[in-house]
Amino acid sequence: MHQNQTKYNYKRSNMLKIKNLHASVEGEEILKGINLEINPGEVHAIMGPNGSGKSTLASVIAGNEDFEVTDGDILFEKSNISELSPDERAHKGIFLSFQYPVEIPGVSVTNFIKTSINQVRKSRGQEDMPANEMLKKIREKSALLEMDRKFLSRSLNDGFSGGEKKRNEIFQMAMLEPKLAILDETDSGLDIDALRIVSEGVNRLRTNENATLVITHYQRLLDYIVPDVVHVLLDGKIVKTGDKELAKELEERGYDWLKEESTAKV
């Protein structure tokens, strides 16, 4: 096992534990036995070639019913969440920043985030957040991400540029304060300044209690959000796990050497 992982293991039990996860879509197996453990306070990165299954893994953790889990378990804070709907998983504190956020014309960002927060509170038996508290929080978090206030009254993602959509995803994350945030290629589409602002936002939200799983193709993001553990996903399997140096190695060498290694193993 790798040092970074063991280093944190003694602290407390896993936040997320994925055991031998197999998932398929339309009869085709995409995830072919994933094992992954993430502890509170950790940042994990998943890298891997296009089509290797990174977004699929993120979707399956978030509860997307388009994917059928054919084997294995997903444990979140020790309880099996495989049967839970996406909203129930969100209530438990799982958040997915989408690679391709969905456009929803007719719902303003503000009304959407209010609904979202109050539904999460409701699931925990709490009252709606008082309006002034909500407003204050929206101000604070949109400032954190240096978001233009005019986005808040616009329809959700409707006509947003690629980068604006990503920033809006992290704004939602900041509002919801999840335990586990999965960021699927949040860096793609962001300009250089936006990448810094969004990364700093993510870092500012980090605590010893929450964890982050970043999916990315580029070292650049990992310069800002420094991972404790890096995994390489290849054809539906995690073929290598290492520390942040692994990401740098991938940047230099690409994935071919790992493909050879993994076929050689078989």
Added chain:
Amino acid sequence: MSLKDKLISSFLAFEENIDLENDIHTQRDSAIKYFENTGFPTKKDEAWKYTSLNSILKEDYSIFPKKEFALDYKDVKKYFIHDIDTYTIVFVDGIYSSHLSSTTHDKFDACLMSSALNKAKYKSIIDTYFNKATPEDSLVSLNTAFTREGAYIRVPKNVAAEKPVQIINFSTGSETALMVQPRNLIIAEDGSQLQIIERHQSLTDNAVLTNSVTEVFVGKNANVDYYKIQNDKTSASLIDSTYVKQDRDSVASVHTFSLGGKLTRNNLNFYQNGENINSILKGVTILEDKQHVDHNTLVHHQQPNCESHQDYKGIFSDKSVGVFNGKVYVDKIAQKTDAYQSNNNILIDDTSTCNSKPQLEIFADDVKCSHGCTIGQLDNEALYYLQTRGIPYKEARALLMFAFANNVLDSVKIPEIKKRITKQIALKIGVELGFDL
């Protein structure tokens, strides 16, 4: 006896009770003849292809209610937009109810069609406007033949009506089946402004058939906003024919909220008689339980440099039927026309159906005309996205349905109406919403 025969023989009795000296007697006479020749429309008529009147014409309707029925305001208050100050013109079983109404003659006239038709001082206006915006049509003719009561509103030049006018037609069910034929005449003179709210409401489960005709004249530079709230019982059917005639530089909008009723047919027609006219036609239709709504619109661009915007949204479930037939005519002279039409529909289940038929006839060459219609289901990806934000399936669906209808509500200028419709939609979807739109 068929309803047609019954109507024709009733006409004789009706004529006996009214003043034969009146000029409109001849109009009534030729109207009933036209109806006698044409009869009710059938599915063979192109414009009625998807809507059959057969089932509603079977009832044995009373043409004239036998007795007046007094309603208590407190029992019907909820059907009024009562949280804002308005003038009201209220009819109960087709008969004017003075104690439920508050009419005016101060800055403008908001009163009764019967007085406009019978009093000498209105004669020149009636001669100029009455039955002048309507084309030859069997249902309009039938209404003209029996024209007796309705709302008469006239806003003089450069006057802005200081409050909206509500026109409410109640039917009480004192007859087992009742047919009513309201006739409204609305004149907004040059530079005037007017807002109207209209509602037809049945109070029992007895059958009602309303054949309503409204003529709206919008003068130069005038502005008229018309809101039609259709949220009736499943025993009530409505055929609404509204004709809007606009002069240059005017803006007129009609919003139609079709949230309930057995069968509703909206014939909504705009005629642009000058340059720089804007015509706005918007509709939200949410149906279930075998209800049927047919929007049949026409915008006739007869002059250059005008706009029209049509936006109709429908959500259908549980054996309900939606029809949209949108005609846009652009005359050869009407260069630089900008005509937009969109009709989007969501079928919640596979028992409901929807027919959408745009019909564009464009004879000018320098125009911008766009139209689009979609029939689909709720976007599953959007549902999933909302769920990942902790919004449960049912609430996510409601949010999406709202979102879908929202841009139609966006252009509603009276906040109380917007609130009311939002609430009614929430009620229909069966969800308590924690947000305002």
